[in-house]
Every structure is written in structure tokens, then in C-alpha cells.
Amino acid sequence: MSWNVVFFTVVMAALAVAITLPVALYLAWLLARKRWPGKTLVEALVAVPLVLPPVATGFALLLLFGPNGWFGSVLERFGIEVIFSWKAVVVAMAVMSFPLMVRTARVGFESVDLNLEDAARSFGAKPWKVFWQITLPLARRGVLGGVILGFARALGEFGATIMVAGNIPGRTTTISLAIYSDVFSGDNAAALKLMAVSLLLALGALALGERLARPLPGPTV
């Protein structure tokens, strides 16, 4: 078994989560706190990758990022080719984990007592400070849960990745894709080893999430 593929997968998943996290948090906060036209539509759109088969999402991404697609044709002008590169791996992972991050973080924001935010504001705190010092710390269980869930989902991503990034060993092959190749070429032992590694990774991420999300010490709020 090659550790390259494990390292590559973890880096890609971390990158996917890191890139989408600010957007996911902002959207989750907007959905939890504000009323705006088109909210329901945006909510539904965000959930699309959850309800579509991943292969279908991958196919849609393939069309969007292909050389003739909306995004692909624009990026091509800047010399950026997404399809069949590590960028496609990140895109596939990001799109699949985004809804999980948004939904979980939103629940976290909604669980925050609004009175505490109001209190902070009445003492003159600016909205940014309220978010950073009151809302986010109080919602951290939901936010961290979203991050861990998104990361785990990204680690295991298969259907969308194989469509849009291909399965090119040493370039785009992730753990899931390597397991697929191993099973199809009859190398069950290699597949089982990678399964064990991905299981450990996922469990490790979940355990870390649990630890970080423990209630803060001190007086309960």
C-alpha cells in the first residue's frame, strides 16, 4: 500500500473543507439569522448534492468545468485546467461536503441564545465582534460537527470524483478510487488495507471533533 494516496487524500479533503468553510459559515449564519427573498431556493440548491446520486453531481460538474462548460471555458482563458487534475478532486469533495457543513453549522447558530447576542450589542459590540466572540464560540459544537462531517464526507468521496477528476494513479487517485481499482483488479488485500486506513482516519476525525466540541469549562451559560 502506498502512503502517497493516503497523504494526498487527507490534504485534498482538508483543502476542500478549508476553502469552503468561510462560505459555508456565512451561508449558515444567513440562513439561521436573516430573512431574505430566495432563501428557500438557496436552501434547496445547497441540498442538491445530498439528494442527487454522486455520479450525477459529478456529471454536472464535468459539464460545468469541461472546456465547453460555464466555468471551464472561463478558467481555460487563464490557463487553468480543472478536469483530471487535483483541482477537480478538491472541487468534487468541496461540493459534496458543503451541504453537510452548512446544515450542521446552521443548527449550531440557531441553538445560540439570541439574548446573549443582544446583550453584547447593547454594550456596543460591532456585528463582527458579536459574531466572533459570542455567536461562533457558542455555536462551536455545530460548526465543528459540520467541519468533521464535511471532512469525513470528503475523505470518502467517490462518485463525483471519478467523474470529474478521473482515476489517475499518482495524480488524482484518492483512497476511495484506489479501493475501487484494487477491487476491480482482484487485489482484495490492498483494498482491505486501504479500507482499514480510511476507517481509522474517519474515526480519528470524529474523535477529535468530539473532543474539541466538549462544553467549555467554567460557569454554564
Place this chain on the structure above:
Amino acid sequence: MKFKFLPVLVLLAGWVGPARADAVIVSAAASLKDALTELAPLCLKQTGVNLLPNLAASGVLAAQIKSGAPVDIFISADDETMNGLEKSGLLLAGSRAKLLGNALVFVVPVDSKLKIAGPDDLRQDGVKHVGIGDPKTVPAGHYTSDYLTKLKILPDVQGKLVPLDNVRTVLSQVAAGNVEVGAVYHTDALVEKKVREVFAAIGPDAPVINYPIAVIKGTKAPAAAAKVREFLLSDGARPVFARYGFTLPDKPAAGKPAPEAGNATAPSNAPAAAPAK
């Protein structure tokens, strides 16, 4: 552990720009993984071109090519998929050739006591389940039901057929003893130690299973792609494919593009010898 920092390099290469010109992406059926992995270093040595296999189901690979993915060479596990791309004008004219063949074989668990030497033996009472790929979605299953239909055996065994989602599942079910017999490709049977082949589909009614190769029209490296195509068809590559159980077309299409006409000519698609395990 050998190339510890390869992913970092890959990342950097990605930032710097798109694929280098001396790399050729070969989209191939997943069952070709081992053969292509073994051939890649050989190809680099002989042609100076880096062969990058992209392994998935033929249908997925075709969808990628249709959407303009940067594929240079396509090796399909059947003629139909390649025909589709050819009709859409996505293949480089004259570059399509027969690369490999495979054979449909019937396998039993290694410790099976059943006496099965030919298709007629599937009728016996001891055979209660015959695992096949789902004829609607799995080419191997389609080939199997076609073969049994032509032999007029299908009506007698119809009730025994268990359609499964792919050839690997058939193989696993036979290995586990859940079905008494299964129909798979010769190359698949070779890699599963818990099954043995009892007979291969041969004769005029046997399916012709082709793996055609073609250069994709949109390739950005036509010269390199041509070199790799030539290498894969050459005597340097053929023994490797043969070792993984693939059959080779009768006429080596060494160098010269030899456009083939669908199923018009049947290659000898029986395995060279029933492997003894």
C-alpha cells in the same frame, strides 16, 4: 513510502500549469489496471512518453470524453461504447484498432464436486443458481444471455440465472459458494484464487469480446499519443497483456493504423489454454 513528497510535487505542478506535454492520459476499463501499471514504465523507456492510466467503467470514461476531458487515448471494454464515440466524431480518424480480446468463461468454486464440461451441463439439477452480470447493464451478462440463447439452452436455465450488478460481484458470489456456477471474463477468473474455470464459450455462437483502442481527436499531444498507441499494439506490450489473460488479435497491427469494422472479423477469442489452478 518511496515518493514521500510526490503529492506535494503534484500540487506544485498543478499550480505551475497544466499537464506536461510528454504525458498521455489513457482512459481504460478498470480491468486493465494491472497490465497498464506494468506497461507504464516500459512505455516511458521505449517512447519517452509518460503513460497515465485513467481507470473507470467504460461508460464513465465515454462521458468524460464527450464532455471534452483531456483524454488522449481510449481503451474501451466493448465495441458499443467505442462505436458511440466514433459516431459522435470524437475519434482521430484511422486510429481505431483492435487491441485485445477476452473470453467468456464459466467458473465454479474451487472445491465444487459438480461435473460441468460444457454449456449443456448447466441443465443438471445440481446447478441451482448461475450468477451472471445483469444483461441490461453489464456487458458480460449481455454476452452470457446472448450465448445461451443462441445455444437454445436459455429456456431451460432461465429460472436459475441470478443477475448481479457487475462481473466482480459474480466472481465473489461464486467464490463464496452462493451460486454453483458463474459466467465471467477469463481475465477476472484468473485473479480469483477461490474459483476455477470449467469451460469457455467457444465456437460460432461464442460472443466476440473486443477491447478497441483509439486516439481521441481532441488530444493536445497527437504525436505522443500516436507513439503510445503504437507501443500498446507492439510486440513489446503484447506479452504483458497476454500474461494477464487477455487474448490478442490475430493480426498484429504493428505501426500501421488498421481501421477495424466493428464485429466483422472474429478474433480467436478463446483462452490459449484452460488455466489449471
